[in-house]
Amino acid sequence: MxxxxxxxxxxxxxxxxxxxxxxxxxxxxxxxxxxxxxxxxxxxxxxxxxKEYAGRPTLLYSAKNLSKVLGLNIYLKREDLLHTGAHxxxxxxxxxxxxxxxxxxxxxxxxxxxxxxxxxxxxxxxxxxxxxxxxxxxxxxxxxxxxxxxxxxxxxxxxxxxxxxxxxxxxxxxxxxxxxxxxxxxxxxxxxxxxxxxxxxxRDFQAVIGKESRTQILKKEKKLPDYLVACVGGGSNAMGLFHFFFNDTRVKFIGVEAAGFGLNSLNSASLSIGKPGVFQGANSYILQDKYGQIKNAHSIAPGLDYPGVGPEHSFYKKIKRAQYVSVNDKQAVAGFNLLSKTEGIIPALESAHAIGYLKELAKKQKNSLVVVCLSGRGDKDLDIVRNYNGIKL
Amino acid sequence: MRLEEKFKKLKQEKKKAFISYVPFGFPEINMTGDICLTLQEAGVDAIELGIPFSDPLADGPIIQKATNWALDKGANVDLFFEEFSKFNKKLKIPIVIMSYYNPILQFGLKNFFKQMKSLDISAIIIVDLPLEESQPYIKEARKWNIDNISFITPTTSRLRVKKIIKYARGFIYYVSVTGITGPRDLSYSQLSKHIKNIKQNTEVPICVGFGIHNSNQVYRINKFSDGVIVGSEIVRFIENNYCEKNFLNKLKTHTKNIISR
The missing domain is CATH 3.40.50.1100 (Rossmann fold)
Incomplete structure (x- = not known):
């Protein structure tokens, strides 16, 4: 096909x-x-x-401290280390x-x-x-x-x-x-x-993320991961990670959407609570009212603040190849703090949604082998987090 | 009245069509009826009634503002049909619905056409539905004898033009410029060349829209087209004048001045 x-x-x-x-x-x-x-x-x-300019391949880092805290075996695909700081x-x-x-x-x-x-x-x-x-x-x-x-x-x-x-x-x-x-x-x-x-x-240009990850994890763990986890706004880093594993049916895909203020309030969780419709050129899941008007989205992560999602993710949802979950602003900021404190890596708020979900995943499947796409670094988000946490310098 | 009949009559009278666009629900939900009837009195030959969509990709600032305004006033598909039924009997000219695909898709194509039919609306234009995606829509439209109006633009290839005119009904909407709606200067020689080319292959009338905002442009374009569509200029006028005394009279005069035949 x-x-x-x-x-x-x-x-x-x-x-x-x-x-x-x-x-x-x-x-x-x-x-x-x-x-x-x-x-x-x-x-x-x-x-x-x-290779020479952006800095590929990126590292697949075994996050031992985070793994220990959560009870999972976590590897981070370090897209945050690329030139300009994101995938x-x-x-x-x-x-x-x-x-x-x-x-x-x-x-x-x-x-x-x-x-x-x-x-x-x-x-x-x-x-x-x-x-x-x-x-x-x-x-x-x-x-x-x-x-x-x-x-x-x-x-x-x-x-x-x-x-x-x-x-x-x-x-x-x-x-x-x-x-x-x-x-x-x-x-x-x-x-x-x-x-x-x-x-x-x-997708094709981002597929390098999954292609490298697959080779790297096989080398380090001698097996494929149980889970791939990535945040989903439009969905490019997630699709980039997932694509090369499509036929590895034992590897489960988890896309983490932004629940913003909550699924009953303003959010960006098109796949979780949206309906199919036509918006910005494609038929896909979108946040819309019953008259087909596009709703405003919200997420603390500006890169996830979007009322639509890539059509291939809608397809993955439909055929149940991937599971889509959501994490709210608070959980994302918790993920942001957790990774910073345990590993000394400040993630972008977008990627912090993927980190924020790991606690839930650990409840379901202790000790699973997980590859998380750390799609970007968090320098850009320091003001947002400072305001959110009410931190005075 | 159907577009076919209207164009036939215009041809007999050696006249060109003047079509105006107004968004439903702008500036108030209950003003759409009076505005349509005033445009009819001013002598427009057909009205394109826009059903507002939150993300109008092909529209410039004037129409964007008006459609957002209408949405804030509560405009939606249900309300459109409800409101339209209050004045449709007084309209003697063809009405064309213009919208983007999603509001119609969510209402249901079949339901939508059924409602149109019951209110004597016999034509529709969907901005973001190119030929490739149109098959289910065209099939359903044929069942209800509704004219689907097609776009041709300066970037449409000759091969594509041939495919598009095969399915064209009502009239062909020729987009004068590569770009969005709103007042512009136009290049008549290019336009005339393109339209003459299309005319060699089809009997369907061709009307030109986008950018047209004064009577001189209307006059120049009508030398080679079957008519014009004027949107932003009328919407702009409504926005600037709807609070004034005698607003409807002023709208009538202003519209007449643009038609100027």
Whole structure:
């Protein structure tokens, strides 16, 4: 079975629900990507920069202290050690070389936490692209360090003041820019969401996470893990970790969504409590009211603050290949503190959701072998956590 | 009245169609009826009634603001049908529903078309439903004899144009620019060339929308099209004037000035 099929469907999920103006550019993108994948120079460039510039392969670290505290055998896939501090650079490098391959002149991107924005600003300055990044005005406020990083790197950061002023609205604006400037601009989408071929492309560029993890764990433990755990907003680090293990049916996948203030209140748990629908180019689980209007999401982790999710995750849910659970703001901050104190590693609040879930997992299955994707580092979140905990310096 | 009949009549009278867009529920839920009737009096040939969606990807700031406003006032699909039934008998011109896919999908395609039929609405435009995703929708629309209006844009390839016109009903919505809705300057020579090309292959009328905001543009475009669609300019006018005395009269005059035939 080929996933996705030629029309970009993962079972009933996915597709290309976009205004006609974008049809031609998605087709162009699809053809270019298929060509690029077979082009030696493209593949070599991407691999070279992943290794020499971003710092791959990343370590698979046996977190002994955390394991002891929780009663699990935990390995952390250290995507936080990559250049720019998160897994987002994997996809940004892949797509920026694709933009070059296609002869585009300008890069557009959306960003939530700013990690994707920083990655895009970085690779754009590396390859000399003009770069415009849309970011919700609310996120601009709460992730000001990343905004400053993007500016230093030469990107133009455009605050978005429509809607809830977060990631979903930044995506809308990026699409509007792309519809307007389709001929010379490349839209560098940051997660496994949006219309085909984006969910597939981003997955392919992130699959290196799982590919390395599989080899590394086999070498260290001589067996496959019982569980893979990763946070899910749009779902790129989770899909990147899961993809290479798809056929290892004994390995269970757990995606951790953001329950925000709680599942009965504002949250970002599209798979846990949403319903299928069409939003930002694809059919997938979304948070919506009964009239099909998209709800505002909330998470303490700006990178998870999104009312939709990648269509392949919806497919994994449907076929029960993965289980999707959720962790609220409080549990995420507890995870953030726990990893910092036990291992001396400050995780991004997004990744802290995956850490926050481990306590639950330990209750179910003591001593299991678990690989957790530590998708990013937490420097960007210090202000949020300080405010949350009411810490005075 | 169906679009087909309207275009036939316009052709006999050697006139071009003037279609205006207004979002339902803007600026108030109960003003949509009066606004539609006023547009009819002003002489518009058809009305595109927008059902607001929270994330209107193809719309510029003017329509974004109006649709968000309408959503804040409580606009939704149920309320749309309920409100529309209060004034539909007074409308003598074709009504076209315009929306994004999700509100309609969640209401249920079959239910949606059934409701349209019962209220004599015989055409629909869905912004984010390109040909590839349209099959279930077109099939259901045919069952209820509802015209699905298709878009063609400056980036649509010749091959794609051929596929699209095979399924086109009512009229073809030609998008004047690559971009979103809202006032713009337009390049007539390019537009005219594209539309002449499409016309070689189809009898379905072609109307041009996006960016059109004054009577001069309407005049120039009608030289090669079968009509125009004006949205943002009318929405902007409503936003700026709805609190004024004689608002409906002013809207009528303003609309007439843009039509100016």
């Amino acid at each position: 080929k996933i996705p099929n030629d029309k970009g469907y993962y079972g009933e999920f996915g597709g290309k629900f976009i205004p006609e103006t974008l049809s031609a550019c998605l087709e162009e993108l699809e053809i270019a990507y298929a060509k690029a994948k077979k082009n030696k120079n493209f593949v070599n460039d991407v691999n070279f920069y992943l 987002k650079i994997n996809n940004a490098l892949g797509q920026v070389f694709l933009a070059k391959f296609m002869g585009k002149k300008r890069i557009i991107a959306e960003t939530g936490a700013g990690q994707h924005g920083v990655a895009v600003a970085t690779v754009s300055s590396l390859l000399g692209f003009k770069c415009d990044i849309y970011m919700g005005a609310e996120d601009v406020k709460r992730q000001s360090m990343n905004v400053f990083r993007m500016k230093i790197l030469g990107a133009n950061v455009i605050p978005v003041v429509t809607g809830a002023k977060t990631l979903k609205d930044a995506c809308n604006e990026a699409f509007r820019d792309w519809v307007t400037n389709v001929r010379d601009s490349y839209y560098l989408l940051g997660s496994v969401v949006g219309p085909h071929p984006y969910p597939m492309m981003v």
